[in-house]
Amino acid sequence: MRAGELAQPFPMVTPDTEAIVAAQAMAGARLPGLIICDENGRPYTVLPGSQVLRFLVPDYLQKTPGLARALDERASDELFRKLEHTTVRTLLPAPQDIDELPVVDVDATAVEVAAVMARMHSPLVAVVDEHGTGRIIGAITASRLLDHLLPTSSGP
């Protein structure tokens, strides 16, 4: 099966999308991350869910997880309100820290897709019609790919 067949529709998110809308899209569809596109619909970078959490949870709580146990529900609500009134752009790493984009062509084989994901430690890849419009046609998540690649089990 080729990448074009494995690809699933993905929410279109740009750096100017409201952060709360993007996070809700990720949570609602149970996605491991989002592909951020530029204004021409070309994939720009991947926003993994962990990056959203990194934005929400202060560095001092990340470094001292035990301290987070002292927080009550109200405090955690306040933390997660940080997504309001901000855009996806603020969630993204600094431009110099943005990694190479995990992109495959519609013709890429499943193993080719797996190789890109494994090399880039990415939970998803964007599938792009590189010989046509250059626009993103969908994305493949690691779970979708594994579901296709793993042999059918005959039971435990």
Add this chain to the structure above:
Amino acid sequence: MTTVLVVAAFVGAYVLIATERIHRVAAALSGAAAMVLLGVVDAEVAFFSEETGVDWNVIFLLLGMMVIVSVLKQTGVFDYLAIWAAKRTKGRPFPTMVLLVCITAVASALLDNVTTVLLIAPVTLLVCHRLGLPPVPFLIAEALASNIGGTATLIGDPPNIIIASRAGLSFNDFLLNLGPIVVVLMVVFIGLCRVLFRSAFHYDPDRVSALMALDEREVIRDRGLLVRSGIVLVLVMVGFVAHSALHIEPSMVALLGAGALVALSKLDPPEFLEEVEWMTLVFFMGLFVMVGALVEVGVIERLGQAVTEAVGDQYLLAGSVLIWGSALLSGIVDNIPYVATVTPLVQNLVDAGQGAPEAQALWWALALGADLGGNATAVGASANVVVIGIAARNGHPISFWRFTRYGAVVALVTIAIAWLYLWLRYYAF
């Protein structure tokens, strides 16, 4: 010719350390390597000479205390203390700052400064965020308090460890000679905080409930480990204090304590070695070899003679120059290489004094100047640099000048009081 080359290599390495053109560990190791290549230092001198080799008492005291801190960190006791203290003040900003700086100062006297601020800064950020207070004044105050508190004991600040080992001074010597003045300095420092950081003390009663909702008991991860660690820490302190009766070196006490905690905690090596700063230990080793080479070629002896002749019996003048000069230099460059270099010179002066208290007091002048001088600038002490880094990562950048304008005032006032103390206690009567 060899002497000239050794001095040139030493100065070159020192300049690299001070200017941070290359990492200080690389600079110290390069300096040590140069001494070996010049034929001044061999394995016998570097590893086994008590006079000119690596001071293993210092290295293993630091290592032991770092392991103890690694285990203590796992207990969450600092987070507990800070939240408990803030809740006791009902969220009033100035009393909260007072308790936090007192906890920092006491912890710095018992542990090392950098570890203390690493442990206290995160919970300070949490408390300030809950209260809607600007965290920067609190963090700066804690860095300054850690440098003052660390002055009180042999183990509080690395320069003190070097001085103690080279001068043969005990834990009690430090506690009895520096402890009283550090208590006075902390009282003065708290008064300075009231003035320097007055704009930060906005009390918002609506935010207090957010602080009071924090549950400090939740941050204690392992009560059993906390109790065991507390007992071992007390025993280690008793071991330090009872040195004259037990005749166990501080380094051995720290290693025994570390070993006991490792055995009792059942933690894995990555956990009980987490706070061990290998780079710092290697840096110390390189420095000891560099300074040892200066001793080997007789530079320190000649300098010591010249200084001793110049000082004569004017110990007050020598002490004054030492405390103010050390403070000035420690504000600009790392106080560890400075103290490692100056210690043999002070040793000459003290020896020439044949045990006179006025001459012995020069050690306290050196310790007070080097430790308190670290407060003068943002780069004067490792604790300052660490706090600035933590603040920046949490969206509260502290510029060099912002830190320095508070630190310089605190350094100036505390060193002036320390000088007065030296004069009154050792020279006036």
